[in-house]
């Protein structure tokens with residue numbers, strides 16, 4: 220990007236994202252993994268602390284490790300535990316880092332309460348809203364906007380373009396200063412090939428759909444409600460997720476694999492998630508709903524599940 224790779228398509232996408240997210244600036248990355256490495260390694264170093272939810276995405280964990288900062292993790296979604304870890308930090312500065320929507324559980328981080336902690340402790344809050352961007356919050360602006368928080372509360376907002384947006388790559392949104400700092404310091408921005416311009420153009424087209432097609436979010440909401448109501452009426456073990464990620468806990472990794480393959484035979488792509496991707500005992504099927512599905516699909520999926528669960 221710094222040599223010859225930054226093209227008008229990138230500029231247009233960065234400007235579009237900044238306007239949509241109500242942030243001063245946006246920097247594009249080739250992937251979410253690289254964006255998270257950039258944030259951690261360029262904003263924290265040896266004398267600093269990174270306080271992180273235990274279920275944060277692997278790229279946030281690796282970024283924290285690479286940064287050389289002291290990594291303190293807290294129990295998933297536990298604001299009091301986060302507060303205790305913040306109290307242990309001294310010297311340097313502190314980043315508090317969380318996913319917005321958690322990718323394996325589908326639940327949402329308590330960002331409003333975490334932002335209050337950060338304000339009190341003088342820490343910077345980083346939210347990776349890869350799964351909330353385009354789906355959650357007012358107009359699809361994500362769970363940070365849903366919680367009524369802006370750039371002052373969450374100075375570093377990460378999102379990816381390979382999920383709801385339907386393209387690939389990622390972005391970090393925040394102040395002009397943050398953008399300049401990333402572009403000049405982040406090794407995972409500087410020493411890699413820029414996002415291809417065609418991918419940036421596809422991202423901008425995706426952003427247009429996200430912005431204009433409110434009906435897609437309405438439809439998705441209906442599908443989520445339909446799925447949850449159907450699963451709950453059958454007594455299945457769902458996690459408390461309000462997002463399109465709907466995990467169904469299974470007895471064992473073997474049972475999870477068996478169900479996934481039986482569903483596949485019936486024409487449903489439902490992914491088996493097993494330890495170590497999730498903690499021991501947490502094997503699950505991850506149902507991922509999309510606005511491209513229809514109600515009939517959800518009903519057929521529920522039926523297929525019922526059949527597969529019945530056969531020993």
Ligand SMILES: *Cc1c(COP(=O)(O)O)cnc(C)c1O
Nearest residue numbers: 250251252276318322347349379
């Ligand atoms: C998918 C995901 C990433 C990685 O994004 P890529 O563009 O696939 O590298 C990072 N963080 C979270 C929370 C994700 O869900």
